[in-house]
Amino acid sequence: MTSSDVVIVGAGPAGLKAAVYLGRAGIDACVVDEYPVAGGRLLGQRYRQRGHWWVGRKVAQELLDSLSACPSVRLLLHTSVVGLSREDDRWQIRLSGADGNIEAKAVIVATGASEVPIPVPNWTLPGVMTVGGAQVMANVHGVRPGQRGLIIGLGALSFAVAQELAWANVELAGIVLPPFGPPFRWLGSVDEQWSRLVHWMHLAPIWMRPLQPALMRPQWCRRIMAAAPRRGLAVAGTRLRPNVRALRIVGDDRVQGVELVPCQGDAEPSGKPWVEPVDFVCLSGGLRPVPDIVKAAGAAVLESPGGLYDVPVSGPLGETTAPGLFVAGNVLGIEGAQVAMAQGQLAALGTVCWLTHSPDRSLEQERAFLAELEEARRKTLILFDPAWPEVQCRAEQAWRSRGESH
């Protein structure tokens, strides 16, 4: 068994940023991640933001360069955390395989998010993957997901990944709606799925800009989507096909096509189905936080129907209801990498205060970091899900009133 003052679970934007802060303060810390490469989902991100390119791989490299100047921090990659418990005022972090345990005074959980799958019939066929999985394949490893693909679901990642695949010269047959029926009802009605598009309209292509004021109004957005031709609207290097649904994926031992059908809103199909020949399919059902080890550690987590909005009850410095356990990044709700980094340095500050037992913590530093978080939120391009601000507000309220129920 080894020991560290702080263990950080997750080497994504939040975890690495926290590690850099701790490293600069000379605090002994260990960052653990399952993936063989540090950087988390930063590694695959590549988009334009207000005239600048956001290349996540470079941001990750800068964080790693800063870390290499911090001898008190070590990285433990391709290692899973399989247990987290508190014994005798110490955290025991159980690792996968023969790696054993690490003992720590404090833990920062930055486990990020996972994708919500859409169980389209035959979704287990090789060649069906999550849209984020395709992003990792193409952008991180330069591996071609297939010759021609289709994206099912109007999630926030659908457009970003469609654009990235287009830049990589991977052909797409478009972005279509998921199938009909009860298993897909949690995605909402077609109207609701279309209405969510208004949150990404500022990313719309130039030809759509004159329509933007209309598209920002749900009822107009709906009308424009309803009037879209079957072959779709040119968006993000592909075609958004808001009047086409996937029925099932076709193939024997690998994807050979997807059966599609024209539809108008939630009404029955308005035409004959056909099989679109593709050899890979990306499912885009959105993202949800991964607070599992926070729960396992015994900290309070606000639960939600289906677990899609489960978030730890947490304070402004990422404090949880468990002593010495901090959280940062997408585990607190789905937002961009810059927000995650701002949360990472707040959690690191919280951890330092905890380790040094300083009740009169540096308020100035805290205020500056909180301002950075607000700035990152203001600059955010993609609002992943309009429900998040409300969920986070409830988690904050639960933190403030945590003592009252006892």
Add this chain to the structure above:
Amino acid sequence: MTGRLHGIGSAERQSPTVQFYLDGKIVTGMVGEPVAMSLWALGERTLGWNEESGEPRGVFCNIGHCFECRMTIAGQPDQRACLYPVREGLEVRRQPRPSALTIVDGMTRL
């Protein structure tokens, strides 16, 4: 290797190649990439079979969450191929497909 992209970002990825074994056969991958990515680039899409239904399984989430890409790697069963970095001489095996008799009767795809 036709499964490699040559567009954006590829300049950053001029890794040397490594040779490893898939079911005893020598195949080539890029240093440091996960086993599943080497195999996908080679056109190997079936990485295993579901233990109950016998249906083929490939890469699904690609970041270690779904456990669909379980393979026997370096003698250890149920390793997630999407997380396991490839290296020279690594032994990678698909786990055996259940025989028709053991496949659960009446199991249908969703």
